[in-house]
Amino acid sequence: MGTWNKPLPRPTDTTRPYWDGLKAHRVRLQRCEECGRWIFYPRPRCPACASRKLAWHDVSGEGKLYTFTVARIPTLPEFADEMPQLLAVVELDEGPHLNTTIVGAAPEALRVGERVRPVFDDRPGEVTLLRYTPVGSPHPGIIAPGPAAAGPETTPAATPSQPPKRKVSCKDLAEMKSLVSTEWSGWSNEFLVSQEIINQFAALSGDDYWIHTDAVRAKAESPFGTTIAHGMLIQSLASRLKLPLDYEVVDFTNIVNYGSDRLRFMTPVRSGSKIHARCRTKAVEQVKSGVQVTIEIAIHVVGSDRPSVLNELVMLYM
Amino acid sequence: MGLKGEAALVGAAQYKPEKYASAPRMFHLEQVADLAGQALTDAGLELRDVDGLVVHGPQFHEASMFVPAIVAEHLGVQLAFAEVVDLGGASSVGAVWRAAAAIELGMCSTALCVMPARMAPSLPDDDDVLQAMKAARFGTHSTRFGAPEAEMDLPYGHMAQNTGYAMIAQRYAGVYGYDAATLARIAVHQRFNACHNPGAMFYGQPTTVDDVLGSRMVADPLRTLEIVMHAAGGAAVIVARADIARRTRHRPVHIIGCAERIQSKSATYAADMLATPHGPVARKAFGMAGVKPTDVHMAQIYDCYTIAVLLTLEDAGFCEKGQGMAFVRDRDFTFKGDFPMNTHGGQLSFGQSGIAGGMTQVIEAIHQIQGRAGERQLARHDLAYVSGTGGILSESNALVLRGA
Numbered sequence: 001m002g003t004w005n006k007p008l009p010r011p012t013d014t015t016r017p018y019w020d021g022l023k024a025h026r027v028r029l030q031r032c033e034e035c036g037r038w039i040f041y042p043r044p045r046c047p048a049c050a051s052r053k054l055a056w057h058d059v060s061g062e063g064k065l066y067t068f069t070v071a072r073i074p075t076l077p078e079f080a081d082e083m084p085q086l087l088a089v090v091e092l093d094e095g096p097h098l099n100t101t102i103v104g105a106a107p108e109a110l111r112v113g114e115r116v117r118p119v120f121d122d123r124p125g126e127v128t129l130l131r132y133t134p135v136g137s138p139h140p141g142i143i144a145p146g147p148a149a150a151g152p153e154t155t156p157a158a159t160p161s162q163p164p165k166r167k168v169s170c171k172d173l174a175e176m177k178s179l180v181s182t183e184w185s186g187w188s189n190e191f192l193v194s195q196e197i198i199n200q201f202a203a204l205s206g207d208d209y210w211i212h213t214d215a216v217r218a219k220a221e222s223p224f225g226t227t228i229a230h231g232m233l234i235q236s237l238a239s240r241l242k243l244p245l246d247y248e249v250v251d252f253t254n255i256v257n258y259g260s261d262r263l264r265f266m267t268p269v270r271s272g273s274k275i276h277a278r279c280r281t282k283a284v285e286q287v288k289s290g291v292q293v294t295i296e297i298a299i300h301v302v303g304s305d306r307p308s309v310l311n312e313l314v315m316l317y318m
Numbered sequence: 319m320g321l322k323g324e325a326a327l328v329g330a331a332q333y334k335p336e337k338y339a340s341a342p343r344m345f346h347l348e349q350v351a352d353l354a355g356q357a358l359t360d361a362g363l364e365l366r367d368v369d370g371l372v373v374h375g376p377q378f379h380e381a382s383m384f385v386p387a388i389v390a391e392h393l394g395v396q397l398a399f400a401e402v403v404d405l406g407g408a409s410s411v412g413a414v415w416r417a418a419a420a421i422e423l424g425m426c427s428t429a430l431c432v433m434p435a436r437m438a439p440s441l442p443d444d445d446d447v448l449q450a451m452k453a454a455r456f457g458t459h460s461t462r463f464g465a466p467e468a469e470m471d472l473p474y475g476h477m478a479q480n481t482g483y484a485m486i487a488q489r490y491a492g493v494y495g496y497d498a499a500t501l502a503r504i505a506v507h508q509r510f511n512a513c514h515n516p517g518a519m520f521y522g523q524p525t526t527v528d529d530v531l532g533s534r535m536v537a538d539p540l541r542t543l544e545i546v547m548h549a550a551g552g553a554a555v556i557v558a559r560a561d562i563a564r565r566t567r568h569r570p571v572h573i574i575g576c577a578e579r580i581q582s583k584s585a586t587y588a589a590d591m592l593a594t595p596h597g598p599v600a601r602k603a604f605g606m607a608g609v610k611p612t613d614v615h616m617a618q619i620y621d622c623y624t625i626a627v628l629l630t631l632e633d634a635g636f637c638e639k640g641q642g643m644a645f646v647r648d649r650d651f652t653f654k655g656d657f658p659m660n661t662h663g664g665q666l667s668f669g670q671s672g673i674a675g676g677m678t679q680v681i682e683a684i685h686q687i688q689g690r691a692g693e694r695q696l697a698r699h700d701l702a703y704v705s706g707t708g709g710i711l712s713e714s715n716a717l718v719l720r721g722a
Contacts, residue, residue, distance in 0.1 A: 007461070007468070007472040007473050007474065010463055011465070011469070011472050012464050015469060037630070041469070045549075065491035066489065066591070067486070067488045067492065067591065068488055069481050069484035069485045070537065070538040071480075071481050071537045072535050072537065073536055073537075075477040075478060081476040082475065087474070087485065089586045089591075097586050097587060097588075098468055098470070098586070099474055099476045100474055101474050101475065102494075107538070111492070112489060112492025115501075117343070124473075130342060131474075162585050193330075215519060221452070222450040222452075223448065223454075225455070266495070271381070305534065
């Protein structure tokens, strides 16, 4: 995924021992030497008795899942690669609550109150973040930096071993109309929208606005915190996404792409995101020169419920 | 101790909540002047009567400091009492009790409480959309060096209200149990109320429990139709001393009880996420007013999320802690029902005009008590409970209001 472009903590003189502890894969908490209260986040005075006599102690870092949610829309665009985000509050055995994320667990298996253990995430480099996983999870206790297993640029479509496709003749209007459905198809293969592809599209189209191409300026000034792909690029990448349809239209001499009834760029696609698509047939109509089919294609960032592109594509079978 | 009920709400005005993109743009000073003029006309008072001001301070467009002075200068009034509030959604209720307290103390006699919430005009060369998106990027989360939320929340993606309230709801589910269809009733009943309120954003758009349950999951277990929609708007009310209130055009609405509690910015750091700061608020406000929860004729409950309403109803004492689901399942919250609540539609269906959202609840209570609520008018309408909530159950307050 390249460099870590999510917001990073900037330790203060007061909080530095906590972050230094995480870097050494230890959870350190302050305890008030006067009233015995454990404290998070770090402070110069005890929030219970205002004493300055606070001391740092190593603790197990274990606790209970106090609560969690499954965020279906990225809380910040930089987190689109984590979708859905498993945001959680952990209650440490010593008492304090802290904000974290859960790794190595399916959202539907999580239970309020279950035991969790720390996972030290070294990926940001300059700091280590404290994530959590259920105690029974096989997830390693440390997430090492470096590129995640560099997978191929595209992955196979969702249904690798497909049954023979139903052949639908475009001459048979009733059968063609039977394709109309409100149900979405399965997901296509995934495709990585790299900065290289965005740059190539910028050069080709002439749209080289900094929000797409200037990573340094985008990090500083863009509302998205990083460069984003052109909407038109994502729309055209539909050709790279193979939809797992269980039918095949036959008996035509030509297909014409008539354009689009509706094209919307709903949410940005950050550089480095993977996209995939699904579709459904909205309408089938007999027109003078053939059969006109309107297919709604939804392109999403992988893991995001909200589409990035919605395109109602009109095709004419002649 | 507490208020003696010598101050009354006597006038109100608000802009209909509208989508930001199509709402008129106005400078905040001009909104303040316009809303003040409308609210004073409603009361039958004049600008020269105003000697007190409570205004929302943060995000005031034309000034980041000295907000009361610039407002006084613009209006041409002399202030004997000026206060800036910074309580998020609890700012409106907070403004009203501050005005009442100042009047009872003799600091001023007639106070304007005002919340401008339309966007200001932009210069032709401003990149408006980009600026607005950039400003909204981190919501109300500070990104400054040393800010606890910048250091402990944002690196993990903890941001904004939706996921905070969702985690509260999930905790509730784990501790007391959760029934999504029951929570949906709150949104549905309030929408019914809004469909009898031409001033509501969702007027003419009835909804059903199935619609709510079929709306998109945003952060489990919260769905789109349980989450308030931000809008442009603005509101003002006039609070006056009893002798002045008697000279106004409508029935004075006396402020007989109030309380406020501020706990923590992030609900994460509350000792018990489900014990909202509203518990002590309600006990104190009811105690000050000398009435019980069962005495009130209507509840106008701050409703940024359905779960916020459920917790407020419990902590206000309308039902026991942990019994909220059964209470919501058994009650009818419409203006025709046995527990009239958010009779204007609530912010979920009236619209949440930014910082003025909480004022919609105050103004509905005024209109009901004054007998001016149109088709939604309650038969018993003398005593109202109004709650305010800011942040993620961070700030909480309440008013008990009684018609003269």
